[in-house]
Amino acid sequence: MANYKAGDVIRLTRNAVGLTQEELSDGICSVETLSRIENNRHKIKRDIYRRLMERLERGIHDNCAVCMGNDMSLLEEYILLEDTLSKREYDISKQYLAHICERISDSVVDRQYLKRVRALVDYELGEISAQVFIKQLQEAMEMTIPAYESYLWGDQRGKIYPYREQEILILMGMGIAYYDVGELDKDIIIYEMIIRSLDAGYMDEKNAAELKLINLANLARPLGKLGRYEEALAKAEEGLNMAISRGYAHGLVELMMGVAVNRLKLAKRKESDEREKELMNSKKMMRQAYYIAVARKDIHMLKLIKQNIKYFFDEEI
Incomplete structure (x- = not known):
């Protein structure tokens, strides 16, 4: 969370919606107070915060996590649901989801x-199309950002918007679908925008870093x-270095494969000795990724790694 x-x-x-400090603070607080608030030098009162966010068309409920209240059994099912989602066990996810739907707040x-x-869950189980997804x-x-499209491909594109974790996960889902249907330009726009937002520093460092390396x-x-292999390799290496330096396991296998595959693509352009070295290093990294995936029981990545080793090296693992 x-x-x-x-x-x-x-x-x-x-800044994203285009209001000045004078326009936002008018009738709520002084410009000086707003300036101190924005620079995190003033403890904001809840009522002031609510009124500022409402003027920005962002209700304060947007800041909340999913609410399980004091129902410990519901909280337990929520944790189990999230665990099955992370393991891509979508059949089981659907069962937990049905239970939670009956009891969660409105x-x-x-x-x-x-x-x-x-x-x-419906998309991953093949029950809906990418377009419906x-x-x-x-x-x-x-539901929380009615004009969100303007920040993706509209007149506000390029501006940094402070998306909540839940909203970032929604955007990441869109990225999955756009990739699957071949709309790669939209896929790239979404992930670049998420990374710019996470780099803005409004989210706690740990969660921002974890989300960033996944999006890299x-x-x-x-x-x-x-075919933009140099750029792809740079992003994968940036994420891999982050994961290793911070000791993050989530996303590690995906990043290792991103580095290995793009190095292999670029190796074709190199001289024979250098190319052979890249081939050996990439094969080693793929095997390391495989054993990490085995330890994590990540069936999806195990299948993907096997396919890549067979494709690039004509070997089984």
Whole structure:
């Protein structure tokens, strides 16, 4: 569960929607107070925060995590659901999801969570098309950011918006679908935008770093698919270095494969001795990724690694 710096969230949202400090603070607080709030030098009162966020069309419920209240059995099912999602055990995920749907609250953030997870599970089980998946995620996104598309490919594109963790996961789901249907330019735009937002520093460092390295791995895929191997390798290496230096396991296998595959693609352009060295190093990295995937019981990545070793080296593992 991510934590956020209120001042940074207000400042980044204000800049994204195009309001001045005078316009945002009018009738709520002084410009001087808002300036101190935005620079995290003033402890903001809840009522002031609510009014500022409402003027920015961001209700304070957007800052909340999925609410399980005091129902410990519901919390346990939520944890189990998240675990099955991380393991891609979508049949089991669907069972937990059905139980949670009957008991979770009717808050905006909870309804958004359910809509996202239900769409993801249905898509991964082949029960809905990529187009339907995208549409359902768009509807989920509009629950908290009605004008979100303007920050993706509209007139606000390029501006940094402080997306919440839940909203980032929705955008990542869209990226999956756009990749699957071959709309790689949209896929790249989404991941680049997420990474820019995470680099803005409004989210706690640990959660921002974990999300960033996953999105670096995601970004490397369409770049490589388009033959932009140098860029893909740079993103995968950046993420891999982050994962190793911080001791993060999540996303590690995907990043290792991103590095290995793009090195192999680039090796074809090198002289024979250098090419042979790259081939050996990449094969070694793929094997390391395989054994990590074995330890994590990641069936999806095990299958992918086997396919790549067979394709590049005509070997079995």
